[in-house]
Amino acid sequence: MTRTTSGPNIRPNRGYGRWTPFWFLAPAVFTLFIIGIYPTIFALVTSFRRYNIARPRDGFPFVGLENYTSVLTDGTFWASLFLTAKFYITVLPVEIVLGLVIALLLHKTGMGFLKSLARVTLVVPLATTYAVVGLIGRLIFNRDFGVANWFLDALGVGGLDWLGSQAGAFAAIVIMDIWQWTPFCALIFLAGLSMVPGEIEEAARLETSSKWSLLKHVQLPYLMPGLTALLILRSADVLKLFDMVFVMTRGGPGSATDLVSVYIQRVGFRVFDLGTASAQAILLLVITILLSRLYIRVLYKEVN
Amino acid sequence: MRRSSGPILHALGLTAVILFTLFPFYWMVSASFKTQADILASPPVWLFTPTLDHYREIFADSKVIGAVGNSLIIATATTALAVMLGAPAAFALARYEFRGKSDLWFWFISNRMTSPIVLALPVYILALQLKMLDTHLVLILIYLTFNLPIVVWICTDQFKSIPPDLEQAARLDGADQFTIFRKIYLPLGAPGIAVSAIFSFIFSWNELLYALVLTRRDVQTAPVVATSFMSGYELPWGKIMATGTVIVLPVTIFALIVSRHMVRGLTMGATK
Numbered sequence: 001m002t003r004t005t006s007g008p009n010i011r012p013n014r015g016y017g018r019w020t021p022f023w024f025l026a027p028a029v030f031t032l033f034i035i036g037i038y039p040t041i042f043a044l045v046t047s048f049r050r051y052n053i054a055r056p057r058d059g060f061p062f063v064g065l066e067n068y069t070s071v072l073t074d075g076t077f078w079a080s081l082f083l084t085a086k087f088y089i090t091v092l093p094v095e096i097v098l099g100l101v102i103a104l105l106l107h108k109t110g111m112g113f114l115k116s117l118a119r120v121t122l123v124v125p126l127a128t129t130y131a132v133v134g135l136i137g138r139l140i141f142n143r144d145f146g147v148a149n150w151f152l153d154a155l156g157v158g159g160l161d162w163l164g165s166q167a168g169a170f171a172a173i174v175i176m177d178i179w180q181w182t183p184f185c186a187l188i189f190l191a192g193l194s195m196v197p198g199e200i201e202e203a204a205r206l207e208t209s210s211k212w213s214l215l216k217h218v219q220l221p222y223l224m225p226g227l228t229a230l231l232i233l234r235s236a237d238v239l240k241l242f243d244m245v246f247v248m249t250r251g252g253p254g255s256a257t258d259l260v261s262v263y264i265q266r267v268g269f270r271v272f273d274l275g276t277a278s279a280q281a282i283l284l285l286v287i288t289i290l291l292s293r294l295y296i297r298v299l300y301k302e303v304n
Numbered sequence: 305m306r307r308s309s310g311p312i313l314h315a316l317g318l319t320a321v322i323l324f325t326l327f328p329f330y331w332m333v334s335a336s337f338k339t340q341a342d343i344l345a346s347p348p349v350w351l352f353t354p355t356l357d358h359y360r361e362i363f364a365d366s367k368v369i370g371a372v373g374n375s376l377i378i379a380t381a382t383t384a385l386a387v388m389l390g391a392p393a394a395f396a397l398a399r400y401e402f403r404g405k406s407d408l409w410f411w412f413i414s415n416r417m418t419s420p421i422v423l424a425l426p427v428y429i430l431a432l433q434l435k436m437l438d439t440h441l442v443l444i445l446i447y448l449t450f451n452l453p454i455v456v457w458i459c460t461d462q463f464k465s466i467p468p469d470l471e472q473a474a475r476l477d478g479a480d481q482f483t484i485f486r487k488i489y490l491p492l493g494a495p496g497i498a499v500s501a502i503f504s505f506i507f508s509w510n511e512l513l514y515a516l517v518l519t520r521r522d523v524q525t526a527p528v529v530a531t532s533f534m535s536g537y538e539l540p541w542g543k544i545m546a547t548g549t550v551i552v553l554p555v556t557i558f559a560l561i562v563s564r565h566m567v568r569g570l571t572m573g574a575t576k
Contacts, residue, residue, distance in 0.1 A: 020396075020400070020481050021396040021399075021400040021402055024392040024393060024395050024396035024481075024485070025392070025393045025396045025397075025408075027388075027389045027392065027393070028389040028390055028392070028393035028452060028456065029393070029408070031389055031448060031452065032411070032415070032448070032449070032452055035427075035445050035446060035448055035449055036415060036423070036449050039423050039426035039427050039430060040422070040423070040426065042426040042429070042430060043422065043423075043425055043426040046425070046426060046429065051429075053429075053432075101317075102321050105314065105317045105318055105321060106318075106321075108314055110311060110314060111311070111314050111315055111318055114315060114318045114319070114322075115318060117318075117322060118318045118321045118322050118325075119563075120560065120563060121321070121322050121325040121326055122321075122325055123556075123559045123560055123563040123566055124325055124326060124329055124556060124559075125325055125328075125329075126559065126566060126570070127506060127510075127552070127555050127556045127558070127559030127560075128328075128329065128552050128555075128556070129509070129510040129512075129527055129548075129551050129552055129555065130510060130512060131510075131512040131527035131528075131530065131531055132332070132527070132530065132548040132551055132552050133328075134531075135332070135530060135531070135534065135544055135545070135548050136328045136329075136331065136332045136548070138534065139331065139332065139335060139343075139541065139545065140328060140331060144344070144346060145343065145344050145345060145346040145348065147331060147348045150346075150347050150348050153347070176328075179324070179325075179328055182324075183325060184567075184570060187566055187567045188567055188571070191567055229571055233417075233570075233571060236416075236417035239419055240417075240418075240419040240420065242419070242420070242421065242512070242513045243510075243511075243512040243513060243527070246512070246513075246516075246531075247512075247531050247534065260419075261419050261420075261421045261513075264421045264425075265421055265424070265513065265517075268421070268424070268425050268428075269428075269517055274425055274428075274429060277425050278425050278426070281419075281421055281422040281425055282422075284419055284421070284422060285418060285419075285422045288414065288417050288418050288419065288422075289414055291417060292410065292413055292414040292417050293410075295413065295417070296409070296410055296413060
């Protein structure tokens with residue numbers, strides 16, 4: 001990025017002064033540098049130190065790669081990454097299938113009013129403050145009076161100690177995530193479906209009465225870019241996921257819902273071992289950068 | 305071709321979608337109007353006499369009022385800053401070609417994808433050293449890390465759609481780039497700027513991790529305070545749900561205003 005801020009590289013274009021873009025970009029780039037890059041470098045430096053603010057007497061000596069070796073050999077860090085992957089693999093297929101069904105329902109002709117109403121309500125879960133989603137989860141999945149157990153009772157299945165049991169707590173955060181993010185998938189697929197040219201879709205409908213082959217042969221190609229975007233963006237979102245899980249379970253019981261961001265937060269701000277937490281955060285950042293690279297390579301070809 | 309049950313199934317499906325998306329929201333709002341006894345009832349009470357007690361309680365609670373005020377100050381200030389810094393940058397990205405432009409894009413996009421915990425740790429230490437913990441300023445600045453990319457993204461898109469002829473004409477009249485930006489791009493790009501500002505406001509308003517880590521007492525935001533009620537033995541469920549409703553309501557209204565742009569805001573333009 002530093003190259004952009006160095007004027008001489010800027011090619012004069014259509015008669016503009018070569019320094020003009022620099023003046024327009026400088027304030028934003030400078031600000032992001034101070035608040036984004038500088039702290040990242042600081043985290044990198046901290047990751048090479050012993051930095052426990054609960055024990056200031058020890059000082060903050062440099063310890064080389066000690067934090068990294070201890071993180072990489074620490075089972076709990078790997079466990080939190082695996083749990084994050086498990087969460088991703090659990091929520092995403094459900095969100096994609098439900099999202100596609102909803103998109104197809106919204107794409108179908110007829111039911112004008114009901115359809116616009118459904119289209120509008122999709123925005124509600126997406127806008128709900130993530131922390132408040134967690135609060136709602138605590139209410140719905142309460143063991144004694146939660147409405148989730150009432151549903152289970154109505155279905156003839158016994159009640160569950162959702163947030164008090166390992167499997168229950170994981171299921172509860174999965175359900176809340178599916179609630180919040182299925183609309184996102186639906187809206188992306190709906191945008192894809194509306195890209196199918198009307199004539200082609202009509203012609204295909206005359207050719208075949210099978211909705212399945214219409215979906216597979218005509219609509220699917222238009223859904224693929226959205227699907228790719230979903231796979232990558234949702235993986236980044238799951239790596240970021242903190243608010244909802246923190247409010248609902250704090251990573252517990254035990255480590256049943258200890259997703260990677262929740263886990264690092266605890267190491268940093270409950271154990272106050274900022275050196276180790278920084279090393280973990282840097283590793284998380286590396287994963288994210290690889291994901292972003294992938295994301296850009298796949299989806300922003302036209303920018304480059 | 306279509307069976308006669310088609311429309312009925314379609315209507316049922318759409319109704320199911322609406323129930324699915326609204327139920328948790330409805331459950332929170334209805335709990336905020338229930339007495340504690342009704343909330344704790346098992347099986348759950350579906351019909352009840354609504355009470356405004358919880359709202360009276362939170363509007364008399366200086367902690368909640370203060371937190372909503374803090375959220376308002378922080379979200380508004382960070383949004384204003386993001387637009388002031390982001391709109392000119394978007395202008396440069398929409399109208400100029402220069403080396404390193406794709407690196408700049410990459411940087412903006414990785415900001416969208418980075419977990420806040422990565423920055424929360426070093427910013428906490430830095431703020432501690434600079435005695436900036438528990439100030440509005442530290443949150444206003446750190447929220448720029450996700451607001452600025454959003455504003456730049458949406459505004460660049462918007463500015464690109466402004467026909468270059470206008471600019472040519474202005475240039476023939478001797479206008480310089482700053483005048484062109486101010487007199488042509490800002491007014492014509494206003495809808496995009498407004499959308500990006502709304503997104504920036506929503507994301508800042510909803511944020512919890514930074515607010516949790518970087519505030520102590522004076523500057524706690526609304527989500528932090530709502531979360532803090534979740535401790536102790538007898539949880540004040542009605543109060544918690546009333547606070548939740550007060551937090552969610554304004555952003556839901558904003559989100560409905562920009563609902564057509566929702567996908568663009570959340571994907572940063574990856575899908576057109």
